[in-house]
Amino acid sequence: MSEKRLLALRKRLKARKPEFIRCESWRYVRVKSSWRRPKGIDNKMREKRKGWPKSPNVGYRAPKKVRGLHPSGFQEVIVYRVEDLEPLNPEEHAVRIAGSVGNKKALEIMDKAEEKGLWILNPRVVKEEVEEELVKEEEVIEAADLEEVVEEEEGVRLTEVEWIDGESAKKLEEVGVFTLKALAEEEDLKELSEITEIPLEKLEEWVSKAREMLKEGET
Structure with missing residues (x-):
């Protein structure tokens, strides 16, 4: 599954994830x-009784591949000094200047990040002449992006399979x-x-059938 599709999936899963709260916190101040x-x-929550708040579970x-990534797909790195920028790759990492860093040092970090082509998520002080280069729009995965992925997919849709x-x-x-x-891959x-709540045995059977059908189609 591509990273773009996984980020879109993460966004939908996060929207469905319940708020995990302490038992009876709604009852006692x-x-x-x-x-x-x-x-x-x-404890009813420990027993996972129906009607009680959900507990954290591996399925959530x-x-x-995209766990802990910024919504744009970059790996977020907190930077405290200019030297911290040396090992970073502009194609993989995005920079967040630590809150304890002063404005003077923040400017130095931003100048060095500009040289390396790194994206700063929270530019502290932005110079007017480089504002357009330092502040980039955050790429957010929307439903429209997912539709593009669907159009790019080739082959028999799962809804057409008996x-x-x-x-x-x-x-x-x-x-x-x-x-x-996509299923065969x-x-x-x-x-x-765990994510779809479809039994593992069923998925294994379907993936096996899908691979056989694709193999027959190639021959």
């Missing part, structure tokens, strides 16, 4: 809402798997199963 794992022997995590039920096909499309070819089926 003295109990803060910040998450604490429920441990009581009769973002895909591994042996994949409509509900499962819809779930797979929600995470960016639109065609048999999937490798991390365990993670896909």
Whole structure:
């Protein structure tokens, strides 16, 4: 799955993720809402009873390849001094100037970052003559970008395949798997199963069938 598609998926998963709160924080003022794992022997949240707030679970995590990345797809690096910029790659990293850095040193960091072509996420002091170069628009993955991905995909759509039920096909499309070819190329089926809530056995069977069909088509 491409990085662009994974970022779009991460954005949709984040929108659906519930707020994890401490048990009965809504009942007592003295109990803060910040998450604490429920441990009581009769605790309903620990038992995952229906109607109680959700607890953190592996299925809520973002895909591994884009976990921790900035929405633009860059790896965010906090910089404290000019020397911290040396090992950074402008094609992979984006710079965030630490809050404890003064304006004088921040200007030095920005000048060096400009030389290396690095993007600064929080320009502290922006010179008028280089404002257009230093401040770049943040690339946000929108639904329109996902539509472009769909148009680029070639092959049989999952919704047209008889042996994949409509509900499962819809779930797979929600995470960016639109065609048999895309399904056949999937490798991390365990993670896909956790995200879509489709049984792993079913996914393994479908991927195997998709690969066989594509192989027959090539021959």
